[in-house]
Amino acid sequence: MLSILLPTDFSENSISAIKYALEFFKYQKVQFYFMHAYRNEFYDHDDLVSRDVFDAVMDKVQKESESNLNKLLKKVEEISPNPNFTYHTVSAFNTLVEESNELADKYNIDLIVMGTKGKTNDSKIVFGSQTFQVLKYVQCPVLAIPVNYTNTQPKRILFPTNYLIPYKRRELKLLSVLARSYRSDIDVIYISPTQKLSIRQEDNQSFLKDVLLVNKVNFNIVNSRKVAETITNYIKEHQIDMITMTNTQHSFLEDMLFPSTIDKVSLGLEIPLLALQNTTRN
Known part of the structure; x- marks a missing residue:
């Protein structure tokens, strides 16, 4: 059985990568882990104007994260009711790279699947900043999917x-x-x-x-x-x-x-x- 981590920021690009993964691995037995790491979102939140509202904003961001993951899970179960798949959600006050590494170790993750871009869709950028960080620093294989790529049967x-x-x-x-x-x-x-x-x-x-x-x-x-x-x-x-x-020092990647x-x-x-x-x- 494969263990696959699917980081998401709930953007259209990340949802597109998730749909690709569900289709690509439809013949495999897979444990999917949908993960949202919200530390940066918390510190960049418009309501975080002082230390006094720290706990209130934290609670708000955490509940939004958990709610969005639950909505995502329902959507996934509708579009891919595959008996070979088991789904889990992880909401974490952490950075994407740190949480990905921790989950890779904790659940012995075989592969991370994510889009090449996140909320940004700048055509001049090959990798979004989040994908770039994961490719460089997470100690786990990564399958990066271009925006709206649909060919799930590579020849x-x-x-x-x-x-x-x-x-x-x-x-x-x-x-x-x-x-x-x-x-x-x-x-x-x-x-x-x-x-x-x-x-x-x-x-x-x-x-x-x-x-x-x-x-x-x-x-x-x-x-x-x-x-x-x-x-x-x-x-x-x-x-x-x-x-x-292969991503090593002095490699092509x-x-x-x-x-x-x-x-x-x-x-x-x-x-x-x-x-x-x-x-x-x-």
Whole structure:
């Protein structure tokens, strides 16, 4: 059974990501945790004008959070009465990143699913600030869904890698399960001006092949120094439906998250991104 965390700010974008998750995982047994972290909303609340009203505003924000989660749960149960699904709600006076990390540990979360943007829908922004924070700092795989994206049956998944870091079996197994659900091809590409792999790279590639043994995997080396451009072109030329990257120091995904390069990789997430965090969780 999968355990999936669905953070929400009750925006249209977050609801869209929730609907995507409900459809995408409809064939799996899943424990869904709908979470609203309201610490920032509390401190930014218009009524919080002095310390005297602290408790009153806290009570108001907490009740609004719990009420909105209950409304969301009723809506979810109406649109997805799936016997494979179990639903839970979490309302917390905490930041999104801190609460996500705590819940990931407490409930052994396999995956966080959220939209690429929150209440803002600025077309110039690839990731909303909340999604950016989760991708960077939460120690759990994240599936980020673009606004209004509806293709829940990916046929080809792109996995760019430099083979320099040892992968975590648990996270590769997650990719394997997601791909196997829809018999998706996984295109593993190594972008480099040289064809030769080091011994370390060969060993990491062998481990990848072993874990993804039940999947259809295509291993390719693309001769190029322009990583972002190569990824963008590959997505278009091969009709890629989802991209997965490992988020570690000096990784493709880390490069993508920095503002200096984010415009270059504004493959911008027109397709979902599965970010593997390469954590040491069991």
